[in-house]
Amino acid sequence: MSDTVIRAGIIGADTRASWAGASHIPALAAQPQLSLAAVATRNEESARAAAEAFGAGRWFADPFELIRDPSIDLVTVAVKVPAHRELVLAALAAGKAVYSESPLGTTVAQAEEMAAAVGSLHTAIGLQGRLNPSVRRAAEIITAGRLGRLLSARVSATTFGNGPESVSAYEYFDKAAAGAGFLPIAAGHVLDVVEAVLGDITDVDARTETLWPEVKLADTGTISVREVPDHLDAIVKTTSGAPVGVQILAGMPIADAHFRLEIRGSEGWLKLVGNHPAGVQVGDLSLSSNVDFAAPDHPVATGTGPTAADIWTGASINVGEVYASLARDITNGTYRTPGFRHAVHNSRLIARVEEAARTGIRQ
Numbered sequence: 001m002s003d004t005v006i007r008a009g010i011i012g013a014d015t016r017a018s019w020a021g022a023s024h025i026p027a028l029a030a031q032p033q034l035s036l037a038a039v040a041t042r043n044e045e046s047a048r049a050a051a052e053a054f055g056a057g058r059w060f061a062d063p064f065e066l067i068r069d070p071s072i073d074l075v076t077v078a079v080k081v082p083a084h085r086e087l088v089l090a091a092l093a094a095g096k097a098v099y100s101e102s103p104l105g106t107t108v109a110q111a112e113e114m115a116a117a118v119g120s121l122h123t124a125i126g127l128q129g130r131l132n133p134s135v136r137r138a139a140e141i142i143t144a145g146r147l148g149r150l151l152s153a154r155v156s157a158t159t160f161g162n163g164p165e166s167v168s169a170y171e172y173f174d175k176a177a178a179g180a181g182f183l184p185i186a187a188g189h190v191l192d193v194v195e196a197v198l199g200d201i202t203d204v205d206a207r208t209e210t211l212w213p214e215v216k217l218a219d220t221g222t223i224s225v226r227e228v229p230d231h232l233d234a235i236v237k238t239t240s241g242a243p244v245g246v247q248i249l250a251g252m253p254i255a256d257a258h259f260r261l262e263i264r265g266s267e268g269w270l271k272l273v274g275n276h277p278a279g280v281q282v283g284d285l286s287l288s289s290n291v292d293f294a295a296p297d298h299p300v301a302t303g304t305g306p307t308a309a310d311i312w313t314g315a316s317i318n319v320g321e322v323y324a325s326l327a328r329d330i331t332n333g334t335y336r337t338p339g340f341r342h343a344v345h346n347s348r349l350i351a352r353v354e355e356a357a358r359t360g361i362r363q
Contacts, residue, residue, distance in 0.1 A: 030302070033327040082180075138261075206353045
């Protein structure tokens with residue numbers, strides 16, 4: 001497929017929803033090997049509007065019609081997590097490459113089921129933070145032993161989500177059955193970046209809290225009950241030998257947003273720093289160290305796009321790296337992009353965090 005453009009169809013590319021327009025659309029537009037061929041929503045009016053706004057050649061009011069379309073090579077599933085399973089399994093059954101947002105399923109069992117259906121197809125999971133150029137360069141420094149024996153690491157991270165106020169469209173994030181709460185999303189992304197740099201997490205001690213059990217929905221004035229945690233403190237150990245202290249705070253003001261990973265070794269240190277209000281997975285990161293290193297690559301996507309305004313500016317930077325990696329894999333027949341098997345690993349890790357927090361026993 002070296003001379004063939006990979007035709008992508010995005011399920012969930014609604015102009016009224018900010019994520020797909022801010023991330024997936026400009027991420028695809030930044031790469032000549034990929035093109036936006038179609039969009040799909042559950043509504044004819046919104047699907048047609050999305051096609052016009054984003055420049056897609058076709059639109060579908062039925063996502064399964066997009067999946068069945070023989071002209072589509074890659075299906076992106078960018079909808080709420082409870083809808084992932086049915087769409088992903090249908091796309092895999094149709095022989096399509098699939099890029100799914102994270103978490104892959106509402107449970108570990110769902111993620112395992114989808115991963116088992118992959119076969120030789122190419123997949124990508126939306127744990128895009130690990131593909132940020134600065135994260136990749138930090139991992140190279142660690143792997144090369146440039147810091148010497150790793151002594152300790154510390155992570156401090158925030159998100160504006162999961163705070164004392166929300167809107168009705170996001171209420172599902174606070175419901176346990178949705179599988180899309182603070183731990184699978186905020187903690188899932190942060191811990192995945194930790195693993196990308198320091199190796200797989202082998203031991204977990206964790207404590208969670210629900211600091212705001214009642215959430216005011218600003219658009220309706222009603223009160224919603226939060227069924228999931230909104231705070232995490234953890235100590236984890238990684239295969240590199242480094243123990244890592246982790247704190248993730250939700251509901252932070254945008255001005256106070258930050259991500260900071262500091263690693264100390266016997267011969268040096270490094271820091272990864274970001275300040276996007278949505279978390280480490282959104283926006284760029286900067287790398288500093290007392291050891292010399294080659295500057296990280298420039299991101300494929302700039303972070304701007306049709307709906308990449310205000311809080312979602314920068315959203316396409318890391319998503320663009322996933323698409324670039326996936327395009328290389330599809331073209332070259334390789335499987336280097338973190339896909340559904342990696343999604344299972346992340347889901348199992350979050351389940352271990354939840355169990356450690358529930359029982360007080362190291363997992």
